[in-house]
Amino acid sequence: MGIPKIDFSGLNSSDPSTEKWTTVRPQVMHALSNAGCFEAVFPPCPPLYGDTVKELFALPLERKKRNYYGPEYPFHGYLGGLPGLDGFETLAIRDAPRPEALHSGIKATKKRKGNERVSTLNLFNTVCDVVHPVAKHLYELERIVRRMILESLGVAKYYESQNESMWYLFRFSEYPPPSKEEKEKKIDKKLGYYSHQDTNTLSIIKQIQTDGLELKTRDGDWIEATPSPDSFIVMAGNSFRAWTNGNVHAPFHRILVGGEVTRYSSILFSVPSENDLVEAPEELVDENHPPLFIPFSYNEFTRFCASEKGAKADDMLEAFCADSKA
Ligand SMILES: O=C(O)CCC(=O)C(=O)O
Ligand SMILES: [Fe+2]
Numbered sequence: 055m056g057i058p059k060i061d062f063s064g065l066n067s068s069d070p071s072t073e074k075w076t077t078v079r080p081q082v083m084h085a086l087s088n089a090g091c092f093e094a095v096f097p098p099c100p101p102l103y104g105d106t107v108k109e110l111f112a113l114p115l116e117r118k119k120r121n122y123y124g125p126e127y128p129f130h131g132y133l134g135g136l137p138g139l140d141g142f143e144t145l146a147i148r149d150a151p152r153p154e155a156l157h158s159g160i161k162a163t164k165k166r167k168g169n170e171r172v173s174t175l176n177l178f179n180t181v182c183d184v185v186h187p188v189a190k191h192l193y194e195l196e197r198i199v200r201r202m203i204l205e206s207l208g209v210a211k212y213y214e215s216q217n218e219s220m221w222y223l224f225r226f227s228e229y230p231p232p233s234k235e236e237k238e239k240k241i242d243k244k245l246g247y248y249s250h251q252d253t254n255t256l257s258i259i260k261q262i263q264t265d266g267l268e269l270k271t272r273d274g275d276w277i278e279a280t281p282s283p284d285s286f287i288v289m290a291g292n293s294f295r296a297w298t299n300g301n302v303h304a305p306f307h308r309i310l311v312g313g314e315v316t317r318y319s320s321i322l323f324s325v326p327s328e329n330d331l332v333e334a335p336e337e338l339v340d341e342n343h344p345p346l347f348i349p350f351s352y353n354e355f356t357r358f359c360a361s362e363k364g365a366k367a368d369d370m371l372e373a374f375c376a377d378s379k380a
Contacts, residue, residue: 056277056280057089057091057092057093057277057279058081058084058085058089058092058093059092059093059094059095059285060078060081060082060085060092060093060094060095061078061095062078062094062095062096062195062198063096063097065078065198066194066198067194067197067198067201070201070202075202078202079202079205079206080206082199082202082203082206083202083203083206083207086199086203086288086290086294086302086303087301087302087303088272088303089269089303089305090269090289090290090295090302090303090304090305091269091279091287091288091289091290091305091307092287092288093279093281093285093287093288094195094199094258094285094286094287094288095282095284095285096191096195096284096285096286097284100187100188100190100191107226107228107318107320108228108318110145110226111143111228115134118132118134118143118145119132120132121145121146121147123148126353126357127353127356128356128357128360129146129253129356129359129360130146130148130223131145131146132144132145132146138245138248139245139246139247139248140230140244141228141229141230141244142227142228142229142246142247142309143227143228144225144226144228145225145226145227146223146224146225146226147185147189147223147224147225148221148222148223148224149221185224185226185320188224188260188320189222189224189322192224192258192260192286192320192321192322193222193322195258195288196222196256196258196288196322196324197217199256199258200213200216200255200256200294200324201213203298203301203302204216207298207301207337207338208337209335209337209338212335219326219327219329219330220255220325220326220327221324221327222322222323222324222325223254223322223323223325224320224321224322224323225320225321225323226318226319226320226321227246227247227318227319227320228316228317228318229244229246229247229266229311229316229317229318229319230244230311230316230317231244231264231311231312231313231314231315231316231317232244232311232312242312243310243311243312244310244311244312245308245309245310246266246308246309246310246317247308247309248308249270249306249307249308250306250307250308250370251291251292251304251305251306251307251369251370251371252289252290252291252292252304252307252323253291253292253293253352253355253356253359253370254291254292254293254294254323254324254325254326254352255290255291255293255294255297255323255324255325255326256288256289256290256291256294256323256324257289257290257291257321257322257323257324258286258287258288258321258322259279259281259286259287259288259289259319259320259321260286260319260320260321261279261281261287261317261319262317262318262319263315263316263317263318264311264315264316264317265278265279265280265317266309266310266311266312266317267279267287267307267308267309267319268307268308268309268310269289269306269307270305270306270307270308271305272303289304289305290302290303290304290305291304291323292304292355292370292371293325293326293332293352293355295347295371296332296334296346296347296350296371297326297332297333297334297335298334298338299334299338299339299343299345299346299347300346300347301338304371325352326352328351328352328353331349331350331351332349332350332351332352332355333349333350334346334347347371348375348378348379350374350375350378355371355374358370358373358374358377359374363377
């Protein structure tokens with residue numbers, strides 16, 4: 055059994071009254087509650103930005119490190135040189151679907167942090183124009199999927215307010231294939247990123263040039279995602295799992311890169327507001343469905359995930375809840 059594939063062509067997040075919407079919605083609910091992910095066919099895709107991103111990753115390390123949003127946001131900027139992940143690098147832009155928010159957000163961060171290296175402005179001015187259309191495209195798919203899940207669970211009334219508080223992180227990542235030396239040592243596939251569950255609400259992944267994303271089934275088998283140039287992988291993260299009181303599954307996934315070609319990906323993460331608690335609405339909790347998780351602040355949860363304790367945990371959401379109760 056592979057990853058379910060769902061066709062979203064012709065759908066629009068602001069028009070949920072079509073026949074096609076009604077047909078697709080149960081497929082989306084089924085996929086996210088069982089596998090926690092699916093492949094979404096969602097044309098047309100704006101042109102991707104191969105060379106621009108390559109140039110960005112080729113910048114000196116010091117410049118890439120300026121993609122930093124402060125110590126309270128451990129996953130929101132540049133990451134590289136991680137133990138066991140030789141050559142993996144990633145950069146991230148907050149609020150990429152809204153360029154005006156992107157710029158004002160950066161200005162605000164600059165003011166707050168004085169001379170600390172928190173500004174990403176120089177680094178990203180050049181890519182904003184190319185990233186923005188891609189981010190907006192993924193953003194529309196995120197909205198369709200989330201709206202369908204909320205409708206399926208009978209809690210569509212929260213969709214608009216969730217939209218208002220949700221924010222988006224756009225990440226692009228570079229994963230080199232095994233080097234000559236590694237190949238000589240019979241390393242056919244190189245670890246691009248460790249097995250993990252996403253912490254946020256939904257992740258929309260565009261894989262560029264080469265496969266490498268693998269998802270773990272509930273039976274513990276790893277299956278490879280093989281999206282086409284016109285498709286995306288949609289995945290639920292632990293915040294959506296918590297908000298739906300366990301009605302959606304947040305799958306473990308990892309990146310393994312073989313072959314000769316560097317893998318690139320761009321991902322749009324929808325992220326709960328830091329001003330609200332992630333807490334299942336009352337409609338999803340009753341005697342037969344007791345609350346599975348404690349209400350939590352998203353930032354506290356990500357800080358736990360980045361901590362030593364969190365890093366040791368397998369299921370971080372369960373570990374975080376157990377730790378918070380202790
Ligand atoms: O690059 C990818 O396809 C996914 C990476 C990933 O899982 C993540 O950044 O959370
Ligand atoms: Fe992930």
